[in-house]
Amino acid sequence: xxxxxxxxxxxxxxxxxxxxxxxxxxxxxxxxxxxxxxxxxxxxxxxxxxxxxxxxxxxxxxxxxxxxxxxxxxxxxxxxxxxxxxxxxxxxxxxxxxxxxxxxxxxxxxxxxxxxxxxxxxxxxxxxxxxxxxxxxxxxxxxxxxxxxxxxxxxxxxxxxxxxxxxxxxxxxxxxxxxxxxxxxxxxxxxxxxxxxxxxxxxxxxxxxxxxxxxxxxxxxxxxxxxxxxxxxxxxxxxxxxxxxxxxxxxxxxxxxxxxxxxxxxxxxxxxxxxxxxxxxxxxxxxxxxxxxxxxxxxxxxxxxxxxxxxxxxxxxxxxxxxxxxxxxxxxxxxxxxxxxxxxxxxxxx
Amino acid sequence: xxxxxxxxxxxxxxxxxxxxxxxxxxxxxxxxxxxxxxxxxxxxxxxxxxxxxxxxxxxxxxxxxxxxxxxxxxxxxxxxxxxxxxxxxxxxxxxxxxxxxxxxxxxxxxxxxxxxxxxxxxxxxxxxxxxxxxxxxxxxxxxxxxxxxxxxxxxxxxxxxxxxxxxxxxxxxxxxxxxxxxxxxxxxxxxxxxxxxxxxxxxxxxxxxxxxxxxxxxxxxxxxxxxxxxxxxxxxxxxxxxxxxxxxxxxxxxxxxxxxxxxxxxxxxxxxxxxxxxxxxxxxxxxxxxxxxxxxxxxxxxxxxxxxxxxxxxxxxxxxxxxxxxxxxxxxxxxxxxxxxxxxxxxxxx
Numbered sequence: 001x002x003x004x005x006x007x008x009x010x011x012x013x014x015x016x017x018x019x020x021x022x023x024x025x026x027x028x029x030x031x032x033x034x035x036x037x038x039x040x041x042x043x044x045x046x047x048x049x050x051x052x053x054x055x056x057x058x059x060x061x062x063x064x065x066x067x068x069x070x071x072x073x074x075x076x077x078x079x080x081x082x083x084x085x086x087x088x089x090x091x092x093x094x095x096x097x098x099x100x101x102x103x104x105x106x107x108x109x110x111x112x113x114x115x116x117x118x119x120x121x122x123x124x125x126x127x128x129x130x131x132x133x134x135x136x137x138x139x140x141x142x143x144x145x146x147x148x149x150x151x152x153x154x155x156x157x158x159x160x161x162x163x164x165x166x167x168x169x170x171x172x173x174x175x176x177x178x179x180x181x182x183x184x185x186x187x188x189x190x191x192x193x194x195x196x197x198x199x200x201x202x203x204x205x206x207x208x209x210x211x212x213x214x215x216x217x218x219x220x221x222x223x224x225x226x227x228x229x230x231x232x233x234x235x236x237x238x239x240x241x242x243x244x245x246x247x248x249x250x251x252x253x254x255x256x257x258x259x260x261x262x263x264x265x266x267x268x269x270x271x272x273x274x275x276x277x278x279x280x281x282x283x284x285x286x287x288x289x290x291x292x293x294x295x296x297x298x299x300x301x302x303x304x305x306x307x308x309x310x311x312x313x314x315x316x317x318x319x320x321x322x323x324x325x326x327x328x329x330x331x332x333x334x335x336x337x338x339x340x341x342x343x344x345x346x347x348x349x350x
Numbered sequence: 351x352x353x354x355x356x357x358x359x360x361x362x363x364x365x366x367x368x369x370x371x372x373x374x375x376x377x378x379x380x381x382x383x384x385x386x387x388x389x390x391x392x393x394x395x396x397x398x399x400x401x402x403x404x405x406x407x408x409x410x411x412x413x414x415x416x417x418x419x420x421x422x423x424x425x426x427x428x429x430x431x432x433x434x435x436x437x438x439x440x441x442x443x444x445x446x447x448x449x450x451x452x453x454x455x456x457x458x459x460x461x462x463x464x465x466x467x468x469x470x471x472x473x474x475x476x477x478x479x480x481x482x483x484x485x486x487x488x489x490x491x492x493x494x495x496x497x498x499x500x501x502x503x504x505x506x507x508x509x510x511x512x513x514x515x516x517x518x519x520x521x522x523x524x525x526x527x528x529x530x531x532x533x534x535x536x537x538x539x540x541x542x543x544x545x546x547x548x549x550x551x552x553x554x555x556x557x558x559x560x561x562x563x564x565x566x567x568x569x570x571x572x573x574x575x576x577x578x579x580x581x582x583x584x585x586x587x588x589x590x591x592x593x594x595x596x597x598x599x600x601x602x603x604x605x606x607x608x609x610x611x612x613x614x615x616x617x618x619x620x621x622x623x624x625x626x627x628x629x630x631x632x633x634x635x636x637x638x639x640x641x642x643x644x645x646x647x648x649x650x651x652x653x654x655x656x657x658x659x660x661x662x663x664x665x666x667x668x669x670x671x672x673x674x675x676x677x678x679x680x681x682x683x684x685x686x687x688x689x690x691x692x693x694x695x696x697x698x699x700x
Binding site for chain 1: 513522564596599616618638639643645655675
């Protein structure tokens with residue numbers, strides 16, 4: 001049994017007592033860090049994902065430099081569609097592009113079945129190497145996109161304003177959409193199970209585009225597949241975090257998926273959500289990422305404001321409400337972590 | 351006193367009895383219509399806004415062709431910043447661009463005070479001409495962006511993913527942000543008053559970017575200015591519609607602004623919102639605009655679903671949850687209007 005030097009994050013996920021609120025930051029291994037940029041200068045984004053030494057290096061950077069309470073394996077949600085045979089180009093800043101999006105039965109026939117231990121072995125190698133190098137300092141998080149979010153990218157092919165193509169698919173060929181979502185769910189469950197097997201202490205499912213759906217469509221095309229994944233993941237007591245950006249409704253049903261933690265974006269009221277579902281799940285979030293553009297004093301006040309919103313007691317993991325932005329000052333990110341560590345103690349004194 | 355042949359929309363805004371649910375469609379005078387494209391082929395977008403004959407023509411098109419129960423004057427929310435001296439370029443499809451965004455005190459000094467009857471007289475002329483040509487067939491709606499939404503465009507200068515620049519402004523120079531928001535509120539109140547004076551039967555305030563703010567920031571930087579505008583608009587009984595896209599919280603406070611109608615995007619639950627605030631305001635919305643990509647039968651089912659969500663009784667104006675998309679089939683838009691007219695009668699029989 002692994003002994004972690006700092007298990008605050010895992011305890012918070014399970015709503016167990018902690019001395020202070022743990023913090024990690026979505027996209028913490030990223031462009032805002034000069035140390036990341038130095039690695040990135042030597043290799044393109046996908047090469048970094050596929051080279052365990054590089055992935056491990058940037059995964060551990062924020063633990064050393066920023067002082068976060070968990071590492072999250074450096075990777076991208078689109079490695080799954082890429083492993084299915086889709087040609088992926090990453091344009092940092094502009095976003096990823098699939099030049100041959102999936103929009104018909106015949107497009108879908110081109111997709112290959114993925115066995116994570118084969119096609120995505122490089123991620124598992126990166127997990128194993130990172131675990132070794134972390135040497136129990138903090139837990140390691142693995143992640144995947146949700147089936148709906150991966151389908152959105154696969155069908156749109158690139159960034160979208162109105163998400164017309166994926167909406168056309170679900171309204172005009174819902175059978176194909178459901179088949180693809182179902183297949184993706186199986187791959188994702190296998191992938192997250194393999195990550196846990198390789199050493200991840202928790203996994204997060206990102207439903208980045210759940211918020212473009214009506215409530216009815218979210219309940220048809222996104223949520224059931226997340227539930228299916230969570231029921232299929234092979235785990236001992238590794239927590240599952242479900243982060244559905246922009247989804248402000250159906251909180252109770254999100255809890256019913258079996259997730260241990262709900263991630264909240266910065267438009268949500270942490271305290272109100274806790275009142276509704278805080279007896280069943282831990283909550284993660286939810287500082288507006290743009291607050292890191294402000295001065296340190298303002299950041300500190302906003303940290304206190306988020307801590308107060310959750311209130312006293314257990315079951316809170318501090319995070320931003322979305323990924324850290326590439327042009328923030330790393331010193332502000334360090335200050336954020338310091339403020340959370342200092343200011344959260346009094347919320348756990350009883 | 352003007353006698354309208356069809357005043358269903360106005361009665362619904364006031365929660366008065368109607369025989370059926372009225373419908374109009376955001377961006378109904380727009381690119382999906384070949385008749386609009388024919389006009390657009392002869393003049394660029396801003397020229398259309400500034401030529402009352404062209405603006406009136408495309409404003410009336412959806413009344414004749416689609417059969418909507420209200421017209422909305424063809425214009426753009428950015429005519430106000432343009433009148434303040436900002437150089438505006440419209441790239442249809444790509445969105446508008448201000449080449450000299452406002453980010454500092456000295457940038458702000460360049461902005462001119464606007465008297466709508468002077469700098470925006472062309473809009474008022476378009477309203478007067480449209481009223482004459484409509485000849486009382488349906489009511490005419492005027493509109494403006496909210497102060498927050500206009501400020502966002504003025505500061506960002508172009509479409510944005512993270513809205514970093516306007517967030518930097520509010521966090522690092524909130525005094526300047528508040529001064530600009532206050533000045534914009536005064537102009538917008540004057541502008542909407544002038545539109546009503548020129549003949550508009552109702553006005554809508556679009557807070558397109560209210561949803562990028564945390565709940566706390568929305569209550570500081572957007573909502574109070576909408577409230578200020580509504581309190582300042584000179585009107586007899588012309589209703590005010592407040593549409594804050596992506597703002598799922600603070601519904602009660604949105605009602606407290608004095609708005610007669612809340613517009614809802616397609617992620618909201620119309621029935622639940624009605625339960626919470628339906629005794630104080632009418633509700634407008636909220637079919638997912640992408641449903642118009644589906645076949646007619648699906649559209650019909652979704653129309654019924656929206657009508658059922660609101661339920662029986664008064665105070666519902668049917669609309670999409672956001673603007674109609676440029677690549678939908680106009681026949682589907684016509685079918686939508688027909689379905690609402692046919693299917694809504696039974697919700698008003700008692």
